[in-house]
Amino acid sequence: MEARYLLKDLKTKPSAAATQNACKLCSPLGAALVFKGIANAVPLLHGSQGCSTYIRRYLISHFKEPIDIACSNFGEQTAIFGGGANIKLALDNIIAQYAPGMIGVATTCLAETIGDDVPMFIREYLKANPKKNLPPIVHVSTPSFQGTHMQGFHNAVLATVSGLVTKSLSEKKQPSKTINLFPGMVSPADLRHLKAIIAAFGMKVMMLPDYSRTLDGELWCEYQRIPSGGTPAAAIEAAGSALASIELGRVLAKMPETAATHLEDHFGVIGHRLGLPMGIRQTDRFMQTLAAIADTAIPARFVEERGRLLDALVDGHKYVNNLRAVVYGEADLVAGMVDFLSEIGILPVICATGENGGHLAPIVKQILDPKYHDRVNIIEGVDFVDIEDAVQEVRPHLMIGHSKGYSLARKLDIPLVRIGFPVHDRVGGSRLLHLGYQGAQNLFDCIANTLLERRQAASKIGYTYM
């Protein structure tokens, strides 16, 4: 039986009160992702079973890896009398079954609404088990009625740093050059690339989080309770003694308190707040910052990579210049993409995010030449129906963002270049490289080839040359 009419025939309209086809996720997801990037850590969501199951399912569909997220499993009694007993039982069971090196507790809307005092529950738990060799327990407050998954993500990074970094370790001088890197929510391929870059500068790195292996690992011979990889807790504890911190994200740089500012304020570690190294200028800045910290020249391989990238951009410039794109997703990723697009002549006529911080507009305007400002529509706190409404006026050549924009791209019949998270409808979401010169190279190839394929398919002749 054929459908009489299709999703693309459905006429939508923005709503002031409702969110339709959200362009954001809830904050516990971001926190769970951070905890998955810490060695031997188990995330525990304090709330109903569904929260952990839905979030696992959503993450699994992207990373295609087993992702255990425990839950304190609220029942009706819990909601009435509070979740203290449940969280303690959950901690007992996680310790018995996983023997974790750390437990990251993130709250849910339910726990926050009934007013559970989770830090107190954890203190009581530690007090009641003085003899046991308990793993560190980090708590982050992530009510889903505040902010998005990005807030959950950054708050979990901050909570981990403020919870684990100790004075005694931080006062010791480290024998090797180590820096702290807070990369933001990027892909496992990005994380691996960042680590390789820093290693090439002759430095060690405490990167938080680091799910490059925990969420993109090899096959197993037997089930691993907790996948190998992740930032070692010991490295986090010593973060106060690092040479410097770098955090990535232009929007993150506007936040009053982050892991980097915390380390600067409490341990005197200088924090460099950069944009995501997307495109040439931002990657240059990242490299220069590393060179300054390491007190060395930029390694030759990056000079070569940069040269090769420029060569490729020149070779392909005509296929992309003067085109229009819709860019959507996390504000920091959108800003990073605008950085790169502005270098290859694609105008981001719509820059959209589900985040509501109000930081994206000034950032995008700062990146783009003022002559383009009135052609660019920067919309924050929006959903996909709002984006669809905005798109009507601009006739873009392509959309750039995660999988959830696909139904809109299909409806508008414009190609979608998939970046970021989630990529639920393609293989290889974990292997998408966005950062560094190599990341820019990859993005450029994807964008140019997508446009070329579209042009070739639309051609009556179908040349085998460009």
Add this chain to the structure above:
Amino acid sequence: MSAIPILKERQKQIYQKGRTPFEMTCEKHSLAGSVSQRACVFCGSRVVLYPISDALHLIHGPIGCAAYTWDIRGALSSGPQLHRLSFSTDLQEKEVIFGGEPKLYQALIELIDTYRPKAAFVYSTCIVGIIGDDVEAVCKKVSRERKIPVLAVHSEGFKGTKKDGYKAACDALFQLVGTGSVQDIAPAGINILGEFNIGGEAWIIKKYYERMGVQVVSVMTGDGRVDEIRKLHGAALNVVQCSGAMTFLAEMLKEKYGIPYIRVSYFGIDDMAKALYDVADHFEDDPGIKERARKLVRDEVNAIYPKLKEIRKDLSGKRAAIYVGGAFKAFSLIKALRYLGMKVILAGSQTGNKIDYEILRDMCDEGTVILDDANPLELSKYIIEKRADLFIGGVKERPMAYKLGIGFCDHNHERKIPLAGFEGMLNFAREVHTSVTSPVWQFVPFRQR
């Protein structure tokens, strides 16, 4: 071999056939801190009502519940596509403090005016009751003003298990039953309950019954419409698949309208044929129905049999593990796998009851592991121990199977191909074959030991 300790509290939810006396605990709330594969009350309601494609589905709460269930199922509609959009009141701190009723009211009015649905379902999520919203009152008000049914679904996540969510959904559905005309319904009319039209399965099943001369009054809720719910009471028999979800509705229909129901499964040749014959038996006054059913089964089986035989050659002796939502589906899968020459070494469900597990035990071979509400640690322990070649489960089990290097067949609501009916059996066999016979398994570390 991995020595994974099983939590003491969980040991009674695991049974290995032939070893210990059969004593299984089930229908328990999931243990805090174990990573259950279960979901919540909201999830149960959402999956049942999801396919009703001309209704508005508004999720009242913070954004997560709506974001994670947007376009999540392969439930097809032959008409409206409204069910494939995601609507949320996206509650913010302000509403948590001052109440979400005004936002809910405004959202309903705006969305109903835009999409003109035949009805609206409003799903309560965890915090709705706690912040004191009177969802019923808002629904009533909007219903009066916009002249469509606006139904509150009491699906607060923590108020029980997924099963309670099924019940909440059935309660909402039942409010509409009896409000439509049943004039044109033939004496041999049935409702198909618990069939969600994944990949078009309801269409396949419906065609079979119609070829037998049985009228399908309503399918709940696959390719569902509000008007179909209204005339559910016009059928002479309810045919219930996915028993966990829809037995509540069948019971209500039995009590109020005296409509009997039977349990069926459409997976595998045996159970599919039985589902047709059982309905024919119910309408024994018309022997033509049974006759046509026999012919249908004969024709359909003949059509797929040579292909299945071919597939069986490659699958014979391979070992399978099954972990699905409802136990009834597990029964069918065991039979279907045997038909393909495969052995079942593990069988489990999220929501089975004591009787289900007794049936499972009787069906299974010696040594088969039976599990209730299992977690990834337990599942992986047994699939390695038993050296499974195939795992059948949902999206949450897939990465675990793949990580160990075991084939996988998705038998959950997110799949996109129909596995029900005779043609579905062939799809199933092909799906299993495609996974199990891949040459990649030869490189898998655990198989090289």
